[in-house]
Amino acid sequence: MNRVASILAIALFCTGCSDRPKTDVVYSDAPAGLVLINGAGATFPYPIYSKWFDQYHRLFPQIQINYQSIGSGGGIRQVIEGTVDFGATDSPMTDAQLREAKTKILHFPTVLGAVVPVYNIPGITEEINGITEINFTPDALAGIFLGKITKWNDPELKRVNAGLNLPDKGIVVVHRSDGSGTTYVWTDYLGKVSPEWKSKVGVNTSVNWPAGLGGKGNEGVAGLIKQTPYSIGYLEFIYAIHNKMAYGRVRNSDDNFVKADLDSVAAAAAGVKTIPADFRVSITNASGHDSYPISSFTWLLIPSKIPVPAKKEAIVDFLNWMLDDGQQMVEALAYAKLPKELVEMEQKAIASIE
Amino acid sequence: MQPTTTATDGPGARRRARTFTGQLQNGDRIAHFTTFIFAAAIIVITVVLFYELYASSSLTREKFGWRFLTGATWDPVALEFGALPFIYGTLVTSILALIIGVPLGVGAAIFLAELAPVRMSAVLAFIIELLAAVPSVIYGLLAIFTLVPFLRDYIAPVLEGTLCFLPLFQGASYGFSLLAGGCILAIMILPFIISISREVLLAVPREQREASLALGATRWETAWHVAVPYARPGIIGSIFLALARALGETMAVTMVIGNAPRINLSLFAPGYSIAAAIANEFSEATSNMHVSALIELGFVLFCITILVNAVARLLILMTTRKGSAA
Numbered sequence: 101m102n103r104v105a106s107i108l109a110i111a112l113f114c115t116g117c118s119d120r121p122k123t124d125v126v127y128s129d130a131p132a133g134l135v136l137i138n139g140a141g142a143t144f145p146y147p148i149y150s151k152w153f154d155q156y157h158r159l160f161p162q163i164q165i166n167y168q169s170i171g172s173g174g175g176i177r178q179v180i181e182g183t184v185d186f187g188a189t190d191s192p193m194t195d196a197q198l199r200e201a202k203t204k205i206l207h208f209p210t211v212l213g214a215v216v217p218v219y220n221i222p223g224i225t226e227e228i229n230g231i232t233e234i235n236f237t238p239d240a241l242a243g244i245f246l247g248k249i250t251k252w253n254d255p256e257l258k259r260v261n262a263g264l265n266l267p268d269k270g271i272v273v274v275h276r277s278d279g280s281g282t283t284y285v286w287t288d289y290l291g292k293v294s295p296e297w298k299s300k301v302g303v304n305t306s307v308n309w310p311a312g313l314g315g316k317g318n319e320g321v322a323g324l325i326k327q328t329p330y331s332i333g334y335l336e337f338i339y340a341i342h343n344k345m346a347y348g349r350v351r352n353s354d355d356n357f358v359k360a361d362l363d364s365v366a367a368a369a370a371g372v373k374t375i376p377a378d379f380r381v382s383i384t385n386a387s388g389h390d391s392y393p394i395s396s397f398t399w400l401l402i403p404s405k406i407p408v409p410a411k412k413e414a415i416v417d418f419l420n421w422m423l424d425d426g427q428q429m430v431e432a433l434a435y436a437k438l439p440k441e442l443v444e445m446e447q448k449a450i451a452s453i454e
Numbered sequence: 455m456q457p458t459t460t461a462t463d464g465p466g467a468r469r470r471a472r473t474f475t476g477q478l479q480n481g482d483r484i485a486h487f488t489t490f491i492f493a494a495a496i497i498v499i500t501v502v503l504f505y506e507l508y509a510s511s512s513l514t515r516e517k518f519g520w521r522f523l524t525g526a527t528w529d530p531v532a533l534e535f536g537a538l539p540f541i542y543g544t545l546v547t548s549i550l551a552l553i554i555g556v557p558l559g560v561g562a563a564i565f566l567a568e569l570a571p572v573r574m575s576a577v578l579a580f581i582i583e584l585l586a587a588v589p590s591v592i593y594g595l596l597a598i599f600t601l602v603p604f605l606r607d608y609i610a611p612v613l614e615g616t617l618c619f620l621p622l623f624q625g626a627s628y629g630f631s632l633l634a635g636g637c638i639l640a641i642m643i644l645p646f647i648i649s650i651s652r653e654v655l656l657a658v659p660r661e662q663r664e665a666s667l668a669l670g671a672t673r674w675e676t677a678w679h680v681a682v683p684y685a686r687p688g689i690i691g692s693i694f695l696a697l698a699r700a701l702g703e704t705m706a707v708t709m710v711i712g713n714a715p716r717i718n719l720s721l722f723a724p725g726y727s728i729a730a731a732i733a734n735e736f737s738e739a740t741s742n743m744h745v746s747a748l749i750e751l752g753f754v755l756f757c758i759t760i761l762v763n764a765v766a767r768l769l770i771l772m773t774t775r776k777g778s779a780a
């Protein structure tokens with residue numbers, strides 16, 4: 101039986117000794133001088149990030165940035181553990197998460213996005229030339245997602261949609277079932293406009309929903325809404341645009357009903373009076389006449405100390421390029437540009453990377 | 455573990471076995487050793503999997519204890535985790551899948567093995583094996599675009615009209631429900647039940663059938679009273695394999711079940727399954743407690759499958775004692 105024990109020991113040892121992958125692996129087949137940078141995180145900015153990294157690699161062939169869109173949560177975890185060179189997230193890291201990381205992590209806003217309420221009401225959404233946009237007050241959205249407003253012809257909805265014949269039908273609420281930065285932005289907004297939401301449900305990438313059905317990913321939510329008459333859900337602005345789904349106007353804090361577009365999202369960023377030095381700021385429910393209230397930044401997470409000089413140089417150069425030439429590419433992909441003042445602040449912050 | 459092979463090979467072989475190269479030339483020992491390693495690897499993988507799931511879920515195990523299994527709240531914001539709605543959803547959809555899938559599957563297998571013309575049986579068996587190879591996400595798409603509207607517009611009104619006194623068929627039906635999850639699982643496990651049961655039935659010795667026919671039984675009586683009882687352990691095995699697959703199925707279920715962690719008696723209500731919850735929430739779980747809760751869900755699912763397998767073994771043991779073939 102001795103032999104059995106020793107074989108088992110060897111087998112156990114073999115499974116036990118595989119360590120976590122290190123990022124500082126030297127790839128022997130890489131051309132001399134090639135700088136490989138690995139990042140992971142949010143899915144929402146993935147289209148623009150992949151375009152940036154591709155474009156940057158063409159401009160500077162010796163620098164290659166790999167990005168895996170594994171989700172904001174994964175991005176945060178990996179950057180805390182130091183298994184990637186940078187992370188990306190749609191919800192800023194919490195103080196507790198920042199304390200967990202070995203080196204100080206810096207946030208850099210890259211682009212602006214928005215989340216829009218999407219619905220399927222037979223008789224209203226099909227109308228192509230007439231009005232298809234429903235006006236939503238903050239109370240209406242919070243009420244619907246709390247499960248308190250259950251009919252489409254609720255007074256709260258009728259009051260601000262005088263021209264529409266809202267049906268006497270039950271509202272089917274659709275939300276994301278997977279954890280998501282989109283959910284974070286949506287619940288962050290609802291938490292700001294509804295104290296009841298804040299205390300009962302809260303703000304997170306996934307929450308305990310009081311009502312409704314869950315769909316996986318933007319495509320899952322879109323599928324549920326298309327398949328279910330009299331439903332309402334929320335989607336990333338870009339996703340709703342690309343899939344030509346009807347979405348509503350939302351009343352902002354200046355009592356103006358605003359539809360999400362590049363200008364109204366950019367206005368929300370400009371409406372924030374003071375931006376903190378670490379850039380961790382929520383811009384939902386921003387003030388300003390034309391601000392779309394459910395807008396958000398998305399962030400790159402960069403360690404403040406990068407030990408490998410070549411990597412540090414590459415990341416700093418990329419950040420500067422992203423804030424300058426990179427910003428010119430974002431609108432083609434339906435993201436809103438960063439405001440000028442913010443770009444200047446970020447350029448100063450980049451200098452603090454060691 | 456005592457190698458006994460060399461003893462009977464005569465004096466020459468014994469002499470060779472004393473040296474190391476001699477031992478290598480003796481293929482038996484090498485084969486014995488390498489295949490033992492392969493077999494041991496399976497045990498090691500299972501043990502490591504079990505241990506990793508157990509160890510990585512320590513945070514929630516310490517905080518909630520057994521309450522994790524009985525709690526009905528799943529709140530990643532307040533960090534309050536209870537797995538009961540997920541366990542409920544997993545079991546209900548899987549059992550529903552068996553209720554629909556087993557009669558259909560075993561019936562089809564009996565037809566294919568016993569009653570259908572040989573050529574037709576072969577062609578159908580090939581198609582069924584094709585069905586088993588279809589990726590689950592395809593079944594999920596099929597379910598979203600055809601099964602769900604069909605259930606909502608045709609099946610649900612009928613059930614509501616006739617069986618509304620049962621708590622199982624009450625409330626509004628959106629289509630995305632436990633019922634939809636169970637139906638798509640039933641479709642997905644059918645190929646497993648049919649193709650394994652058919653193979654088992656085909657393996658029933660010819661003499662058994664001939665004896666029955668010689669006694670004047672009809673083909674149906676032979677199939678039902680002779681072939682099926684003889685093949686019962688294999689058929690039960692196929693059902694439990696199908697159940698194990700239904701318990702672990704992720705993609706297709708999450709696309710139609712509605713993903714709402716609530717316990718609701720009505721099959722029209724949305725639910726949630728363990729595998730779907732892990733797939734949905736793991737990538738964006740930011741707090742350690744949330745990750746730990748999801749891993750513990752995985753641990754619970756692992757235990758459920760072990761339990762199912764144990765019950766399957768027991769059932770097969772019990773039925774073989776009654777005098778049918780193993």
